[in-house]
Amino acid sequence: MEWRITLAAIFAAVAIVGAMETIYQIYQVTVIDAAARGLKHPKLWGMLAANGNNSSGLLLYxxxxxxxxxxxxxxxxxxxxxxxxxxxxxxxVFLAVGAIGLVVCLARVGL
Incomplete structure (x- = not known):
């Protein structure tokens, strides 16, 4: 049982790293696109687009x-x-693999 919890922690870490990488890359792509289009404050648009709450910032952009x-x-x-x-x-992909692995491990543990 102890190794399953360790494996679940590893999958959780993979999911967190995948989520952070995705958010950062969305920020970078938005900043590049906003600067190319001549929008004012491209970094602000990037922060707005990377905001994770229902992707409303990305839709607004x-x-x-x-x-x-x-x-x-x-x-x-x-x-x-x-x-x-x-x-x-x-x-x-990292986010998906981590989330699926975490769910499978927690289902096996019984949490």
Whole structure:
């Protein structure tokens, strides 16, 4: 029983790392996109989009950015944005694996 609790703690840590990585990458992608579109205060938009409560900040950003066409972006920024998107996907995989493993371990323990 003790090893199951240890395994559950490992899966919980993996889920937390995956969630933090995903939030950070969403922040980075939003800052790059907001700067490329010429929005004022791109870091503020990034913080708003990374806010985790029902993704309302991300929805607000996506609705607000429609007025600003993306015209000031170069190849380097596009490549960086693609890297950040892939990293966010990897963070989601870590989050999913950690959450599923945690649920399975806790179900086996009986908590």
């Amino acid at each position: 996506l609705i607000g950015r429609r007025k600003y066409p993306r015209n000031a972006i170069d190849i380097k920024q596009l490549q960086l944005m693609d890297k950040k998107k892939k990293a966010a996907g990897i963070g989601l």
